[in-house]
Amino acid sequence: MPIREAVAADWPSIWPFWHRIVAGAETYTWDPDTTEEAARALWMNPAKRVYVAEDPAGTVVGSAYLTPNYGGPASRVANAGFMVDPDHTGRGIGRALAEHVLAEARAHGYRAMVFNAVVETNPALGLWTSLGFTVLGTVPEAYEHPRHGRVGLHIMYRALDRPAG
Secondary structure: OOEEEOOHHHHHHHHHHHHHHHHHOOOOOOOOOOOHHHHHHHHOOOOOEEEEEEOOOOOEEEEEEEEEOOOHHHOOEEEEEEEEOHHHOOOOHHHHHHHHHHHHHHHOOOOEEEEEEEEOOOOOHHHHHHOOOEEEEEEEEEEEEOOOEEEEEEEEEEEOOOOOO
């Protein structure tokens, strides 16, 4: 699956699934009413390395970003975000994006990756644990899930200087 750095012209392809996922309020802590302008500034921020996954026809079917989670002396701990078009889930796109971003993080000198708020009902939780992420802690009942009510937010971690598992 081709994965490449995103360019500004990719945003019109990312926005429809970005909006659908965030508006669904099941996996991201961002405001479901985020405007397209605010979403673009958030996702396509120049401080982030943004990637897109394409299907064989060249259609953007997923996107991810890589950025420092902290600043200063802790700037070698990465953070990332991932979205796969809901019409294309179950095809390994999320795993391919995750493996690509983990490799990019290592190549850019990050020593670890942290996810600050993984909704504990997020279907991608199995993917993250299979890739070596562990739950450091959970903020109980921190997220108002539209179907499950109050659920926790996991803080997840993975060292990048050793293989998963």
